[in-house]
Amino acid sequence: MNLPTPLEHPCETMTGRRALTIGLPSCCDPAERRFPLTPEGAGSLIERGFRVKMQEGAAASIHYTDAAYARAGVETVSRSEALGCDIVIHLAALCASDVTAMRRGAMLLTMARPAASDRLSIRQLLNRHILAIALDLVEDSEGNTPFADILAEIDGRASVAIASSLLADAVRGKGILLGGVAGIVPCETLIIGSGIAACAAARSAMGLGSTVRIFDNDVYSLRRASQRLGGSVITSSLHPHTLHGALRSADVVIVTPTRERFMLHSDTVATMKRGVVAFDLAPEADGSAFPSMTPVDLAMASAVGASGRIDGRICFVHAGNAVARTAAMALSNTLLTFMESIVSCEGPANALKLHPGMQKATLTFFGKIVNPRVAAAMNTRSVDIAIYLTLS
Numbered sequence: 001m002n003l004p005t006p007l008e009h010p011c012e013t014m015t016g017r018r019a020l021t022i023g024l025p026s027c028c029d030p031a032e033r034r035f036p037l038t039p040e041g042a043g044s045l046i047e048r049g050f051r052v053k054m055q056e057g058a059a060a061s062i063h064y065t066d067a068a069y070a071r072a073g074v075e076t077v078s079r080s081e082a083l084g085c086d087i088v089i090h091l092a093a094l095c096a097s098d099v100t101a102m103r104r105g106a107m108l109l110t111m112a113r114p115a116a117s118d119r120l121s122i123r124q125l126l127n128r129h130i131l132a133i134a135l136d137l138v139e140d141s142e143g144n145t146p147f148a149d150i151l152a153e154i155d156g157r158a159s160v161a162i163a164s165s166l167l168a169d170a171v172r173g174k175g176i177l178l179g180g181v182a183g184i185v186p187c188e189t190l191i192i193g194s195g196i197a198a199c200a201a202a203r204s205a206m207g208l209g210s211t212v213r214i215f216d217n218d219v220y221s222l223r224r225a226s227q228r229l230g231g232s233v234i235t236s237s238l239h240p241h242t243l244h245g246a247l248r249s250a251d252v253v254i255v256t257p258t259r260e261r262f263m264l265h266s267d268t269v270a271t272m273k274r275g276v277v278a279f280d281l282a283p284e285a286d287g288s289a290f291p292s293m294t295p296v297d298l299a300m301a302s303a304v305g306a307s308g309r310i311d312g313r314i315c316f317v318h319a320g321n322a323v324a325r326t327a328a329m330a331l332s333n334t335l336l337t338f339m340e341s342i343v344s345c346e347g348p349a350n351a352l353k354l355h356p357g358m359q360k361a362t363l364t365f366f367g368k369i370v371n372p373r374v375a376a377a378m379n380t381r382s383v384d385i386a387i388y389l390t391l392s
Contacts, residue, residue: 020343021051023085024074026058029092029114031299033061033324034331036089036109041332043072045339051075055082062325087348089335091135093117099124105366107348108132112363112373113283122378125364131348132363134371135331138338139357146337149196150330152281155320156200156256159279160189162298162322163252164208166277174275178252179209186210190246192289193256194218194225194235197281201254202229213246218259238262247272254279255289266292269313278315290315298322352389359385 022045024037035058037045042052052074056066066076082088083101090098093114099121102108108125112134125132136148164178167187180186189205191198194216202212206229213234216222222235236242247253247264248271255262261282269292272278280289288295294314299321320327341358345351352358352365362385363371375382 019049019051020087021053021085022339023082023088024052024054024058025079025082025088025090025098026055027061027090027092028095031297031318031321032092032114033299033321034091034327035059035062035064035324036091036328036331036335038062038325038328038332039064039068039072039074041329041335042069042074044332044336046073048336048340048343050339053077053082053085055079058082059328062328064325087342093121096120096124099128099130102128102130105129106131109135110363111136112361112371117377119377122364122369122374126367126369129366131365133358134361134363135338137361139360141357143357146334147331150334151320151327152195152197152257153200154323154327154330155281156197156202156254157204158298158319158323158326159254159281159316160201160204160208160252162316162319163189163254163277163279167251173277176251177209178205187251188213188246188249189252189254190215190250191254191256192216192238192262193258193282194221195257197256198254199225199228201256201281202233205252206232210252213250215243215246216258244268244271249273250276252277252279254281256281257283261287262289263287264290264292269293279319280315280317281319284317288315349389352385359389 046052054069054074054076055078056076059069070076080101083098084103087107087109088102089109091111108130110132136145136151138147139145166173167176167178176187178187186209189210189212191201191212191214194214198214202214205212213236214222214225215236215238217238219237226233226235247268251273253276269290278290278293282289292313295317296314297318298316299318341355342348342351345354352362363374365385365388368388369375369378369380369382370385372382
């Protein structure tokens with residue numbers, strides 16, 4: 001009788017890693033309508049092994065229902081549970097009480113300007129050892145800032161779309177077309193700066209038939225902008241006489257980021273047309289480009305409607321928030337690549353070691369300030385994050 005021979009049988013000796021959780025709390029700041037993930041974007045992250053938890057009603061600003069996210073696999077939870085995830089994405093600054101609700105040692109993905117403005121929140125980020133990263137400061141391997149660049153492009157295109165709508169409005173505007181028609185001179189669009197936002201605005205304005213002038217003191221940047229946009233755009237350095245002449249005839253004025261902060265003071269603004277549509281797309285931290293004008297925040301759903309007739313001296317800010325759903329789509333696409341880099345490096349700390357572009361975007365690193373702007377807000381000095389990464 002042949003007895004069965006015992007054979008080795010492989011067995012599982014270690015379990016798989018716990019899936020990282022991503023929390024999406026609703027934004028309580030009315031000046032920020034953009035949301036970081038669409039249902040499709042959240043679904044793609046879930047397919048890559050993440051668990052996504054969203055606070056109930058958090059995506060209302062981009063007109064997506066909780067049911068749309070649920071169909072993509074997102075869990076609808078309370079605010080405290082969304083804040084308690086491994087990675088929390090919140091574009092505006094979190095208040096101190098929200099930071100306290102975060103898991104100790106968690107990662108916060110936010111934007112640089114608001115995150116560096118609240119001393120109490122910063123103190124809680126340090127106390128909770130939160131790894132805070134500013135998405136708009138993240139660089140890729142070629143030195144580009146993908147999050148900041150796509151948001152700048154949206155700002156530029158949105159400003160022209162809104163300007164065209166306001167000029168054509170027979171009640172609030174002049175009832176004119178931005179591009180004009182045969183026999184009628186088109187409107188003039190004047191753009192300060194020649195970066196991504198400026199080129200996006202110029203391309204949209206030219207597509208609608210407007211005459212476009214771009215001013216900047218960076219001649220190399222102007223040359224690149226001219227090459228991208230073609231010969232139809234008029235470029236000039238910021239010569240006072242030339243600029244003042246263009247401002248007097250402009251129907252739309254858009255100020256975008258420049259190397260040195262640009263401002264139009266009251267005496268210059270007084271020479272501009274009545275009913276000129278003005279936009280300030282430059283960072284607020286540098287001060288208003290139109291200090292004598294009343295700002296109208298396009299992040300407010302009723303801002304344009306409440307502003308009345310566009311015949312006074314007002315300027316519009318937060319143009320990208322007026323198209324928050326488009327911003328969400330763009331952010332979702334960029335976040336997919338960013339999150340994949342975290343997973344491939346087996347965690348945020350390892351990702352920081354392997355991706356210098358993430359190091360430059362880090363605001364606080366497990367209880368230490370590693371960003372000069374945050375340090376200035378706390379009246380202290382920042383320390384190079386490379387030192388901490390070497391020791392960890």
